[in-house]
Amino acid sequence: MPDQVRTQTLRVLIAGGGVAALEAALALQELAPGRVDITLLSRSADYVVRPMTVQEPFSYALARRYPIDRLLGDGVTHIADDLDFVDTAARTVATRGGKTLPYDALLVATGARPAVRYAHAITMDDRKLDQLLHGMIQDIEGDYIRRVAFIAPERTGWPLPLYELALLTARRAWSMGIDLQTIVVTPEDRPLELFGPAASQGVLNLLRGADIDVYTSAHAEVPQRREIVINPGERHLQVDRVIALPELFGPAIVGLPQDSLGFIPVDECGKVDAGPVFAAGDATNFPIKHGGIAAQMALCSARSIAALAGEPIVHEPLDPILRGILLTGEAPRYLSARRHGGHSFDSTFTEEPTWDSPTKISSHYLSQRMAQLEGVPVTAR
Numbered sequence: 001m002p003d004q005v006r007t008q009t010l011r012v013l014i015a016g017g018g019v020a021a022l023e024a025a026l027a028l029q030e031l032a033p034g035r036v037d038i039t040l041l042s043r044s045a046d047y048v049v050r051p052m053t054v055q056e057p058f059s060y061a062l063a064r065r066y067p068i069d070r071l072l073g074d075g076v077t078h079i080a081d082d083l084d085f086v087d088t089a090a091r092t093v094a095t096r097g098g099k100t101l102p103y104d105a106l107l108v109a110t111g112a113r114p115a116v117r118y119a120h121a122i123t124m125d126d127r128k129l130d131q132l133l134h135g136m137i138q139d140i141e142g143d144y145i146r147r148v149a150f151i152a153p154e155r156t157g158w159p160l161p162l163y164e165l166a167l168l169t170a171r172r173a174w175s176m177g178i179d180l181q182t183i184v185v186t187p188e189d190r191p192l193e194l195f196g197p198a199a200s201q202g203v204l205n206l207l208r209g210a211d212i213d214v215y216t217s218a219h220a221e222v223p224q225r226r227e228i229v230i231n232p233g234e235r236h237l238q239v240d241r242v243i244a245l246p247e248l249f250g251p252a253i254v255g256l257p258q259d260s261l262g263f264i265p266v267d268e269c270g271k272v273d274a275g276p277v278f279a280a281g282d283a284t285n286f287p288i289k290h291g292g293i294a295a296q297m298a299l300c301s302a303r304s305i306a307a308l309a310g311e312p313i314v315h316e317p318l319d320p321i322l323r324g325i326l327l328t329g330e331a332p333r334y335l336s337a338r339r340h341g342g343h344s345f346d347s348t349f350t351e352e353p354t355w356d357s358p359t360k361i362s363s364h365y366l367s368q369r370m371a372q373l374e375g376v377p378v379t380a381r
């Protein structure tokens with residue numbers, strides 16, 4: 001509706017409590033002040049910096065948690081509930097708690113659903129990584145373990161933590177003088193290939209420097225707890241532990257379009273073919289599942305919603321820039337690339353950040369807000 005005729009604020013409902021949902025809520029407050037009435041639907045009270053959980057099994061500090069209400073401030077109503085289904089004809093959302101919430105614009109940012117791919121492996125789950133892996137690290141430190149494999153299934157979305165866990169594990173063993181063989185098996189043609197050739201080469205050099213054996217363009221099977229089979233070649237390896245990334249599926253929200261894996265199809269501005277509905281982040285069919293990309297998608301959707309609310313904002317399609325910080329057990333490395341047409345360009349791999357205010361998940365509004373809250377007590381776990 002054009003600016004002149006819109007007399008009421010636009011009721012914006014955002015479902016989710018991760019980086020995409022929070023980035024959109026913060027962006028909208030700034031892009032369309034006074035024109036939007038924002039409600040965030042998320043059962044979680046806290047925002048957890050998920051990437052930092054990879055350090056927890058190694059006895060580093062717990063990943064930080066920020067109370068969502070403090071991140072968002074008074075401009076957003078937070079309802080502690082989950083989206084159940086969407087009625088696009090009535091423009092309402094039903095919650096699992098039994099409420100019906102109307103919307104003028106809906107943004108779905110409920111993330112992907114991780115699923116176990118290998119019954120005989122330990123599947124990475126960032127809600128309890130310490131619980132899953134701390135025992136293995138202790139066994140390595142006690143010299144009870146000789147060989148550990150880190151494997152990625154075909155349909156995975158978060159390759160970064162696989163390499164981080166491998167590097168952190170190898171580094172811990174090395175620092176204690178323990179002789180451990182660390183193996184990475186990935187379907188990627190090059191390590192972290194999303195970040196482009198320079199970054200892949202840099203990561204490969206790091207892995208080699210840490211004596212990690214890397215099998216690329218490879219598919220792993222885990223027929224039993226202490227065995228992996230690497231294809232092509234049907235190579236059987238005996239290992240003491242297998243750590244696997246989960247497979248990712250979409251949220252399969254009833255009432256919204258979805259692809260065969262449950263992801264929500266979006267256009268280049270995050271628009272869903274279902275009325276004034278947008279989606280951002282891991283929940284969508286965008287092929288890259290990465291926090292920094294989720295934040296960029298959220299910003300794109302927020303701009304479109306601000307335009308719906310009457311702000312003179314021009315639609316800007318997503319122009320994805322991948323930025324990542326790789327934890328290595330020593331100094332972190334900074335990776336970046338632009339993506340276009342399914343290819344990565346301008347790949348960088350550096351020891352110093354090449355972008356301003358680097359955070360593990362790169363975002364514009366959320367990173368700034370988190371920095372403002374630094375030093376303010378956060379929720380302990």
Ligand SMILES: Cc1cc2nc3c(=O)[nH]c(=O)nc-3n(C[C@H](O)[C@H](O)[C@H](O)COP(=O)(O)OP(=O)(O)OC[C@H]3O[C@@H](n4cnc5c(N)ncnc54)[C@H](O)[C@@H]3O)c2cc1C
Nearest residue numbers: 016017018019020051082083110111161281282290291292
């Ligand atoms: C261990 C690990 C390390 C990673 N490292 C990096 C990294 O270094 N850099 C990087 O950029 N990315 C990294 N990623 C990927 C990044 O964390 C994700 O891409 C990002 O979190 C996606 O954000 P999102 O908001 O789309 O979804 P999520 O973070 O999954 O958030 C979804 C939110 O929606 C809520 N929700 C779910 N269902 C519902 C519902 N029905 N109703 C309402 N709310 C719901 C959830 O509780 C959650 O709060 C990593 C991921 C993992 C697991």
